[in-house]
Amino acid sequence: MLTIRNAQMKVLSAQQRQKFVDAMCEFLRLQFKQELEGISQTSLEGKVSAALNNASRYGLRSHRDCCRYLNLAVTYGWEFEQLPENxxxxxxxxxxxxxxPSQRLQRLICQCIxxxxxxxxxxxxxxxxxxxxNLDADEEEQYDELEEDELLIAKDWDKPFDLGQNP
Amino acid sequence: MTSTPAENLKAADQAAQSHSSQLGVGDTAAPCPLKQRHALEARVIGEDDKPLADIGVELRKSATEKLRAKTDANGAVRYDGLQAGGYQLSLYELDQEAWELVNQEPLPDALAKSSGDASWQDFPPPSREKIDHLVIEGECVTKLADRYGFFPDTVWDWPDNAQLKQSRKDMNVLAPEDTLVIPARRDKEIPAQTGNRYHLKRKGIPAKLKIRFLIAGEPRDNVPYLVSVTTLDAQTVADQQGMTDAEGFVSVFVPPNASTATVVLDKGEWQETYEFNIGYIDPIDTVRGVQGRLRDLGYDIENEGGVMDESTRAAIQLFQLNHKLPVTGEIDMSTREQLKKIYLT
Incomplete structure (x- = not known):
């Protein structure tokens, strides 16, 4: 008889989770190419992992629900539901x-769209x-560029915060 | 052409639904594929035949086994993981006269099948107490009927409100400190079978808002308009556009908790913008009610506090002059009747 010990289950579970985080990162990069352009893989994995912890607090456990929740996280911010305006x-x-939980998420996504x-x-x-x-084409382009710049500043997660102590 | 944020999210969501399984993260066991389960759907629409969001829907299996859900922006709810058979369906937060079954249709095969098991719960029944509601400024029967889950006419025609109805005449013109009796809510359920979609109508919601535009007493007909509505709970409401009808009316559906309507009339250099507070007009037998109506009709009222001051007297005199009434500057019967006729309430 094959016996799997708790310690082995934990390792197996951690491996499965990491595999899932990797798959989610790949999925998000495919769906939100522009939005995630400036983010390193390590940083994205950290964000995804934290967001998955948040998702589990709302009872979202299936691959599908986690994936749908992460779409919202990239669209509205990683802790979107904690923002006062949300x-x-x-x-x-x-x-x-x-x-x-799945029905609640479905209703939320429907309302967002x-x-x-x-x-x-x-x-x-x-x-x-x-x-x-009515913005003409040139103005719209300038506006888009400005938005992108602002977006990159806001999402430049890899750089350490400069608190003024470093020379 | 760049895609909109809505298109981006929609595409990502469709991809999420088609590429990922319903297994839990870290789960190694899948539900038994031989255990066939079924689904049932409901759609709720309003008086304008458009989907209504946030309506509570309950599916009941027994006295203690219930499933509750709320309609999404498409007015839809779906119950999965059901055993084939019959259940009881209700809009459990609404009175029996506030909703009705419009029709039902079989679900397409792909949607009729389901997996997993529904998690039945025992929910406490909603409150069914009669309430004496003290009206505050901005409230009317339509708003209150929506808040308490009633069809507006049910509340207005309730015998306990007969005296109020007699004195106020119009259900959408109540005065602060009026008492409106909200009857005890009565339950209603309809039988529902798995594999079907039920179309239900919430009666009396949304409400119709009609605003008439005149110029020198003549209707402003065939003028393009754009109406934006805000609500007390800052909902996102779709703007509506159209043309004024032959009598100069702008006619749109608004949510019952609408607080303001902004009407942009006409395009180009003739464009004008008007903003209206909804439900804020007092009864015509009050000074404030007369002042509000005169102001909306374009008369100059300096203070709408309900005091008969000089500007109110002057506005009344001008109104009487314009309508060939004896110019007294007082709110007499003929002035009140004419004002009601012109203002429509």
Whole structure:
């Protein structure tokens, strides 16, 4: 009879988890190529691992749910549901009357996509109505570049924080 | 062309659903593929036939075995891991008159099958107590009926509210400190079979908002408009556009907890923007009610505090003059009637 000891199970489990983190990193890099461009593999693994711990607090355990949760983390920030402006997201993830954890996540993702689509449609309608300025192609490009620069600064996780002590 | 944030997230989510399994991280055992389970879905729409989010839906197997979920932005809920058979379906936070079954349809085969086991729970029943609600500024029957889970007419026609109905006449014009009786909620369930999708309608929601635009007393017809609505809980609400009708009306559906509506009228150099507080008009038999209506009709009211001051008197005189009424500067019966006729409430 084959006996697997607890210590062996732990090693097996740690290996499986690392394998999963690696797979998730690969998946995210494929889906969010631009957003994750400036992040090293080690840093990304750390972020993914921490986000998976967060996901488990909401009862999200399946590969599929973890993967969907990580999509939100890259889109809205690694601890998105802890931000004051995203308090509604935390409510969605923890509402005891909103079904099981998978159903709660499904509802949250659906709402996120809906909000983004409505905001975009509203913007387009206001542009067409002339209540906001319609950016021409050049201006839009400049705007995009500016946003990217800001994004890179915000997501430059690999560099240590300069607290002014180093010469 | 660059894709929008919504398109990015949608694509990533579809990829997540198609490329990853439902096994738990670190799990080595999969659910038995021979154990066939089934699913059941419900969709909730409003009076405008559009999906309604955040509606509580309950599927009941027995007195102590229930599944609860809330509708998503598509108005949908799905229950997986069910044994084939019949259950009871309800919008458990709503009164029996506040919703109805529209129709049902079989789910496509791929959606009708399911795996795993549903986690039945025993939830405490929602409160069913009668409430005497003291109205505050900005509240009306439609808003309160939504908050307490009723069809607005059920509350307004409730015998305990007969006196209030008699004095206020219009369900959407209540005064602060009015008492509105919210009846005890009555349950309703419908039988539901696995493998089906049930289409349910929440009655009375969203509410219809009609605003009439006049120029020199004549309707401003066939003018393009764009309406943006804000709600008390800062929901994201889709803007609506259209053309004013032959009588100059802008007519849109708004969530029951809408607090303001901004109407952009016309395009180009003739464009004008108006902002309205929703549910903030007092009854016409109050000075504040008269002041609010005169202000909305374009008369100059310096203070809407409910005191008969000089600017209110002047505005009334001008209104009486414009409508060929005896110019008294007082809120007499004929002035009130004419104001009601013009203002529509």
């Amino acid at each position: 308090a509604w997201m935390l409510e969605y993830l923890t509402d005891p009357n909103a079904g099981n 809906y909000k983004m689509e409505v905001e975009e449609n509203n913007r387009q309608m206001h542009e067409a109505f002339g209540t906001i300025e």
